[in-house]
């Protein structure tokens with residue numbers, strides 16, 4: 001499994017799936033969530049609402065999927081990162097779980113490539129260096145079956161440089 005790093009906008013990715021840093025409601029929000037819903041069109045939100053009516057949103061650390069709507073990616077995997085408090089709670093475990101569950105869901109969908117944003121490092125306030133370490137470690141340790149490519153898509157310069165150093 002190859003690991004790549006790019007700087008840019010995840011909504012432009014051509015990987016089979018892109019991951020969304022969603023919130024528990026699955027109803028969209030700001031940051032990367034807003035960008036994905038804007039670029040992907042109303043179908044993604046409709047499918048999110050259907051998931052909500054089945055299971056009532058998505059718990060922190062878990063992942064669900066929808067189609068990619070108008071995006072180039074066939075699927076959007078919506079995962080809910082933890083809100084950073086002080087690091088003494090479940091934050092680190094939950095962030096790791098986001099990456100793990102997204103990978104497991106991608107394998108269930110039998111896809112070959114997946115792109116991740118820097119989950120929880122925006123409004124949710126997770127310290128960027130620690131988040132990057134967790135993301136990279138979790139992906140490096142993952143024993144993939146169908147997935148051949150994982151691409152980390154960093155939107156901001158700080159994350160990009162942190163990932164570059166760590167990778």
Ligand code: ADP
Nearest residue numbers: 009010021031032035118120121122123124155
């Ligand atoms: P969270 O609530 O999980 O913190 P945010 O969307 O606020 O989610 O931020 C998560 C990360 O997504 C941040 O590092 C932010 O820079 C990045 N981001 C924002 N817009 C995009 C985009 N279009 N493509 C990729 N990453 C993005």
